[in-house]
Amino acid sequence: MAAVQSGMGEGVEEKDIKTEPASDGFGNNNANDGRLVSTSPGSNAPAASNKPVAGGPPEDQQTLLAVLQFLRKNKLTESVEILRREAGLPEDDLDPNGADSSGAGTGGAAGSVDSDAGDASSLLTRVTVSSSAAAQAPTKGTIQSDCCQVYDGASGGPVPGNSAAGEDQPDVSVVLSAYSQQGDPALYEVYYSSLKRFIETVLDCHRAELSQVFYPLFVHMYLELVYNNHENEAKAFFEKFSGDQECYYEDDLRVLSSLTKKEHMRGNETLLDFRTSKFVLRISRDSYQLLKRHLQERQNNQIWNIIQEHLYIDIFDGMPRSKSQIDAMSGSLAGEAKREANKAKVYYGLLKEPEIELPLDDEDEEAENEEGKPKKKKPKKDSMGSKSKKQDPNAPSQSRIPLPELKDSDKLDKIMYMKEATKRIRLGPDNLPSICFYSFLNAYQGLTAVDFTDDSSLIAGGFADSTVRVWSVTPKKLRKVKSAADLNLIDKESDDVLERIMDEKTASESKILYGHSGPVYGISFSPDRNYLLSSSEDGTVRLWSLQTFTCLVGYKGHNYPVWDTHFSPHGYYFVSGGHDRVARLWATDHYQPLRMFSGHLADITCTRFHPNSNYLATGSSDRTIRLWDVLNGNCVRIFTGHKGPIHALAFSPNGKFLASGATDGRVLLWDIGHGLMVGELKGHTDTIYSLRFSRDGEILASGSMDNTVRLWDAMKAFDDLETDDFTAATGHIHLQDNSQELLLGTYLTKSTPVIHLHFTRRNLLLAAGAYNP
């Protein structure tokens, strides 16, 4: 990696151990000669660039030979010469060894190389496998990007287009082939324990950081042993060291422990996740140097190789992090998020509200005959107008993504909303909301999802018996539109045509929607209350009309259970996510998805649109939350810190913050703009299935399997933030443990898990769940 070292000074510290040089390769291919020469005397070059140490293990030498052969084939004689001189290889060694190495290339290559397909590809595999970065510097850009693609797909990078190929159908043999290289199985324990001893003896400040290495190392070593059919050694290894791992990895360890044979590895998702993604660690430079020095001194190549191949170490300058800081951020399936993953600009501001004349309602005026009232009303209207005129600097442009035009009925609804908003109760620690509980009685078939309309007039439940049921919670009954024949008979010119088209005979309190063939795991009302979405185990998302109570569209795309779906706050778009780990963005009038967001390493368990409809958040069983840009499909934020699958997400009404709840019973708060965790709310004892901010964002309500609703002081949680530049830059947060101060109340149900929460427009809290006697 000599080229990088001299060429890109500022990026060196991170990149010298990076094994996918996608970015640095392009710039300096042609000028590599001089640089190679210039850095050749550098004593640390071999170590830093992972180039084989002279006299190192034979496979390193083989790699080198393979590279040389490749260079020769591509007529890069000059480079060959230099490399040969540097490595001290005799000229005549090349040919026979080169032939050997091409034969020794492992597995089938995934990348396709335009020229010399057979030979070169096997070479390339060899190259990537041993991750000799030195070899990549002289290669051509095209080839390099090809060989990177093998990894790209594997690493689940943020670019969906690129990774889709590798992600959807990962070639298991390729993925696993890296494990074919092996040392003495008996030595694994020795290696591991010597590293463990080392880390236990380093200074306290480094120990916590270096301990992060344990878990990924442990997993990969174990898998290597299993892959190479050392079942007994693997078991012994597992039993010896599994107890050392952090408790929040317990679920993964359980899966691992059940896996003892090479055959089991095929088709095991967790394993593929481990293998295809690089475990990301953040380590301070000092700690990293310590580790590196130790491993080099001990010639601990086994471990070093694993670190090279399967770990991504994100090095930062500055103080090493404390144990609590690390624990706060770790726990996901693939380690922490890379820092640059959260660097993209996010327009989290709200869109400008469309300007609607708020007609001064006659009724209201009549109701408020006092003289003072009309005066009050005027400034209110003005402030509303001025507020909407001011463009939030953090907001996306109004037309960043095309949004549906407002219909007249939408405008009416907006007016209703504003009117209600003026009657809204201001909540706060001293003014807690009233809670109404909607109990589903006799729900023996199993209630799996609930949603309210925004105006709280309808409630819908998804059930395990594949039905969706809609209830009216107002005295107004649900009516269907008349049949086509009957519709022809009515007078279309009459004023009350909207009333006339409804069939009185069908009026009832509830309607049942049949159509799915599996449990309905997610439902969502459209903002205009005309549609209802439901996602089911049968792999489809269905759109239902609430005028006719029939199914309009079945969106097929997910081939596996769809765990959740959510309508955009502006309607038209919706998102779905499920077992196939891909979130899809749909428009109601397209039967195919508009965007596919891939990158999660496990099921997508919940999906949520940002209030400005430009972003959406997905929570996953890989214990991460990702924020995606609807416009370009990019992943703009990765939040790690949960220790269990995430089942609830909620954006604050101002769009700045995100709250997430998981099976670990914790609620985490995130600052979207800075990409930081800003709070941790502990208190629940079971999975959190529902989160909701009050309409003004003062209170966060969380509902859980533990039969409680808890209210948290969101204002305080966000106000207490010290978002100084340093924290923002490094992403190192100091969370104070103030859950108890923030907890405003715990409200018990009798025997009902709270699976949905909703704040009415006047800030009354509605909760729902099925009564389980």
Add this chain to the structure above:
Amino acid sequence: MFSERRFAEVHRESVKLMAESAGVELGDDVAALLAEDVCYRLREATQSSSQFMRHAKRRKLTVEDFNRALRWSNVEAICGYGAQDALPFRSVKEGELFFVEDRDINLVELALATNIPKGCAETMVRVNVSYLDGKGNLEPQGTVPTAVQSLSDDLLKYYQQITRAILGEDPHLMKVALLDLQSNSKIAALLPYFVYVISGVKSVSHDLEQLSRLLHMVKSLVQNPYLYLGSYVRSLVSSVMYCILEPLAASINPLNDHWTLRDYAALLLSHIFWTHGDLVSGLYHQILLSLQKVLSDPVRPLCSHYGAVVGLHALGWKAVERVLFPHLPAYWANLQAVLDDYSVSNAQVKADGHKVYGAILVAVERLLKMKALSLSQPAEGTSNAQPGSVMGAMGYRVSSPGLSPPPEPLSEAALGIASHLQAGGAGCPWEEWTPVPLPAMYCELYSFFGDSLAVRFSTGPGFGSYPPCTQSQLSDTRKEPSGPASNPDTTRKMPQLTANLNISPRQDGSPRTDPPPPSLAATGSGRSLARSSSMQRSRSSSSRSGQRSAGLSRDVFPKARFTSPQTGPPVFSFLIGGRQMGRRCQGRRPFQTTFAPTPPFSTIPPRAYAHKLPVIGRVGKPVRRWTCSHYSLHLPL
């Protein structure tokens, strides 16, 4: 941490068996490999099925979840395990075979069955305001699903039949109904209705029969293992307490045996309390409080007092100790007044008074016994350790109360008074009332009941060491204390004792043959045996207590109401004890001597007299009789 949590494994033998049943022969190695893979696949399927459980927002993994996982991994689902109920898991001993029971279902029977299940109620959404402004649970959320709340026709019919049967005429029907009420598992929904019916005791207080039927109903409900009484316990208890304590309309007629009703209700109360008392916090204290209130209210009729006493008795000796014992001195006055009113108009009341008296006696006897029993171990130790203790007050030894004739130590009769003083001073501080040490309690109770107390205690080695006194000695002693004892009579709180003082000497002279006295004796005969004996017995203690509390104004009970000691016809008191006189005389004698001063003969250990006790002390028979007979009132007078 995983080593001890190995996963469920399928044995290769099982795999072989399965293969055989499918007609395939497997080698050992193949079977082993297969077994291992099956285990792994099972674990994998379980892992992924848990995901379906989580998304269905459940805590319980169902067969359905597992089948879904299987289906998504292209494995055939397993049918036949979808039932909601747990499947019985059986084993066959011989074959060491374990299997899930799979009964044949007779489809014809099923199809032609007449009781077609109704199907579950419709799913619905109900809203209630759980917390207003974040405060308070206004309505308990999801109390009872409406489907259950309204009574089904069947239940309604059942309710009508049962109540009609229980309150109806036919005793046989009633029994059947009560039995069913005791064992029916499906009547939870009716509980409030039954409780309501029972609370109707207040309206039938004139009808003993109905009252007792209602009480039987309570008993059946309480005994029904399927019913969770919850807060209904309070209501039931109040109904039962009504029967115990209230001056029922039925009790106006003396022919009505409301006493039995009260006894039964008291037993029921204790039963409820012991079995369901934990359901309502503070129930015990509430009951005690209301009993105490009744007891301390002199305006209440005696039958209420009787109820309070039997109620306390039923609640256990601790309750008696806590409530009845401290109240006894005060209450005794009233009772005594009643008992000593010989006017004809008072006859009925007096009879009631005897009932109360008997109840109290039984209660305190039990109290003494139980208390002694609870103390017996340590007490014995001390008494043995210091056999020569002069006072003996500390070393009271308890002799198996109530069951066998208590070994009563004898003492020199001549020294009686002094010893009374000593014993009283040491062990009977009767100004304080809780907690009263056993000896003191005994002394005090003895002062009330005298020999009526079936429980005896040896009062320690000091006392027990005296040789039994001879007849002559005894007569001497009799006379001796009488003189001085008459003086403290002014402070006596129990007037009847004073009356006895003069009697007792004579009694010694003619123990067995005295005929019942005609005149005053007639009224005296109304008294229970217990009392008559107590009169004699309590003389010694009376003098003692009299002396002790001479300064106190204990003469609330005006002796003036009684004939002065001298005037009382000496004979009549014997009539009371007529049949038992001989025994009583013997019994009393040693007891009196118990309180004799100790010094000279203190060396002989009490044990030495143990064998003599049957002769001197009260023998087992009467004791047994006292304890057996409920509330002593039924004894022949």
